[in-house]
Amino acid sequence: MEEVNGIEHKTMRVNGTSMHIAEMGQGPVVLFLHGFPELWYSWRHQMPFMAAHGYRVVAPDLRGFGDTTGATKDDFTEFTTLHVVGDLVELLNMIAPDQEKVFVVGHDWGAMIAWSMCLYRPDKVKALVTLSVPFIPRNPISRPTVALRATYGDEYYIIRFQEPGEIEEEFAQLGTKTVLEKLLTNRNPEALKLPKGKPFDGSPVILPRWLTEKDVNYYASKYEHTGFTGGLNYYRALDLNWKLTAPWTGAKVNVPVKFIVGDLDTTYNSAGVKDYINKGGLKKDVPLLEDVVILKGVAHFLQQEKPDEVNNHIHVFFQGRPSSH
8 A cells, every 4th residue: 555644544334335535644634536547645745734634534546446346337227326426425334423513625527526515415515625516506408428428529528438448448449557647647739539549649748747657657556446437437426416406406516715727727618607706606506605715826636746735735725724623
């Protein structure tokens, strides 16, 4: 197991899965939720910082990722937001039964899960920092994949991820490490397209300063073992999530929130997102939104690319809030 600055690793029995968590520090819990194609390791810069400032930081490998095992990977219906939030609620009940509410930080799919957690169980969340992905209100008349296909076409990455086994086969031909390098270093703010049969161009990847060979090797060692299917299942459950969350149509997120995104992030540059964030839509759906931070010249994996800035934003937002309710 990779050792990072005294982080401890545990395995917890959670909802029929064996959930791997990384943790350190003592105090109010901060739950860190990673995205795709990532792991707990994405928070390697945030965990020691927040632990040093008096928090107990906990970063799980989410259902289907890394060293968390037990979910049936060939059944994407086990990967809805309801399943994943259920895992996290049970995890918190086990590791912090004395803390009624916790702080949450989510990035990419972890942000999607965090938003869902605030809808389903706002009583569990003290305050939320989301990175990259804003709240996405449910559209009652349009299935997500239908809308995405109509907007971006068949080569759009989320559409390409839908057919079980297809993109896995193409990724296998390229090699796990190459796929991770291509995804983690992508700085093109335009919609990510993965042409069939040749999802990435053949240009060599030059790692940026913030992503070392050691970092890539850690991610690759885990994905070599697990494959990509567990993470891809989150995308495959998008339409199922939409069906199951009909009761939350029009629901608002009633939790204090800070949202941070890089201006080169493909999510920030998606259709309608800038206007939604900057012209009042996000604030309408998230009434307790306190701050929106746009980091200039920063792409999707912002907590790894600009750890000092992100650490400071998280700390300042959580600092001074009551540690328990």
